[in-house]
Amino acid sequence: MGALNNGIPEKTVERLSEYRRTLLACHRQGITHIFSHVLAGIHGITAVQVRRDLMLIGFSSDTKKGYDVQILIDYISRILDSPQPMNIAVLGMGHLGQAITKYFNGKGLKLSITAAFDIDPAKVGTTIDGIPCYHMETFEQMVEELEISIVIVSSPTSVAPQLVLPIINAGIKGVLNFTSTPLNFPQGIVVENYDITTLLEKVAYFVKENDSSNS
Amino acid sequence: MGALNNGIPEKTVERLSEYRRTLLACHRQGITHIFSHVLAGIHGITAVQVRRDLMLIGFSSDTKKGYDVQILIDYISRILDSPQPMNIAVLGMGHLGQAITKYFNGKGLKLSITAAFDIDPAKVGTTIDGIPCYHMETFEQMVEELEISIVIVSSPTSVAPQLVLPIINAGIKGVLNFTSTPLNFPQGIVVENYDITTLLEKVAYFVKENDSSNS
Numbered sequence: 001m002g003a004l005n006n007g008i009p010e011k012t013v014e015r016l017s018e019y020r021r022t023l024l025a026c027h028r029q030g031i032t033h034i035f036s037h038v039l040a041g042i043h044g045i046t047a048v049q050v051r052r053d054l055m056l057i058g059f060s061s062d063t064k065k066g067y068d069v070q071i072l073i074d075y076i077s078r079i080l081d082s083p084q085p086m087n088i089a090v091l092g093m094g095h096l097g098q099a100i101t102k103y104f105n106g107k108g109l110k111l112s113i114t115a116a117f118d119i120d121p122a123k124v125g126t127t128i129d130g131i132p133c134y135h136m137e138t139f140e141q142m143v144e145e146l147e148i149s150i151v152i153v154s155s156p157t158s159v160a161p162q163l164v165l166p167i168i169n170a171g172i173k174g175v176l177n178f179t180s181t182p183l184n185f186p187q188g189i190v191v192e193n194y195d196i197t198t199l200l201e202k203v204a205y206f207v208k209e210n211d212s213s214n215s
Numbered sequence: 216m217g218a219l220n221n222g223i224p225e226k227t228v229e230r231l232s233e234y235r236r237t238l239l240a241c242h243r244q245g246i247t248h249i250f251s252h253v254l255a256g257i258h259g260i261t262a263v264q265v266r267r268d269l270m271l272i273g274f275s276s277d278t279k280k281g282y283d284v285q286i287l288i289d290y291i292s293r294i295l296d297s298p299q300p301m302n303i304a305v306l307g308m309g310h311l312g313q314a315i316t317k318y319f320n321g322k323g324l325k326l327s328i329t330a331a332f333d334i335d336p337a338k339v340g341t342t343i344d345g346i347p348c349y350h351m352e353t354f355e356q357m358v359e360e361l362e363i364s365i366v367i368v369s370s371p372t373s374v375a376p377q378l379v380l381p382i383i384n385a386g387i388k389g390v391l392n393f394t395s396t397p398l399n400f401p402q403g404i405v406v407e408n409y410d411i412t413t414l415l416e417k418v419a420y421f422v423k424e425n426d427s428s429n430s
Binding site: 173 | 367
């Protein structure tokens, strides 16, 4: 699988994560098989795209009933999931940090938010939604102790640049940044910058374009 | 501009939104000019990419001092922004909905969240962070009254599919969906499905891949 794995494009990885979530929902409803065009329909894409994605990870299915839901879940999980659990910390337990934690912890995923960091004395030392909140000063030490490999940055935007060095020094390997400041890290650290403002401005732009092409 | 505009790829639209935010921050700090490689560095991309994006929207700059920050802000704004303001409603004023509203309303953007909808009697009729919360039953009527064109779906995932019909019937033109259920709409309605779980699973996957290629 190694050689196949290395070449999986970002967008395919995203879709595999989405397919799996849909498959898990099917499984919970007792659905045992699903056709590629049904899976495609749920995700608003073509069946060709679904088949191409699954071909990329070496999955093929001959069954006349479509894909076996359980087998496909297991197959995608072997591709996406790490054999050892990955612990996640949230940096900045404001509204966004708390929303992300609440949203995530109800999901029963392999990935788990195990710690939060903040500098607010009202939060440090407390437990928010079952997640202990530590002082940012103890970040490097706690990352090692709790074996945290990924951080979600949900601090105020103005604070975000100050978090880069501690994140590097602590040996963090992946960063999901929700602030408005794009953060850059040395090679070897995976970073995804997702500003909600950008997402919304993108939707607004295409709404405007649709409007003007219709008028 | 029309012809140029229509062909702007999604990723370029995203980057234009990001460039503008950086340029606005520069402007606030009194910076009047910026080189393409500096703008590129902030966003972790190449100067070639920046110049290609700006060429796509027909912007060129000969100045030896780099791009004029104010002129470039105005130029990008003419591309991205709608001449008339676009009103946004949040569907589901739970933790995520509230976090998004708080995050957004401090930003002074052209886009503004003007209403929220929920079914929780504790929320309906109240004002949360300055945003009035209406009952979902009044959705179609209020969309017309308040001239809302975009909705952010931050309801519980299980509820999301029930929102599709009201959104279509109300004449909404753009949807930013943060739930775990991908939502499909007829052509003419722009939809972006952004599940935080997918973003995090993607980061985790590439961390795992980095690890295994280093070992």
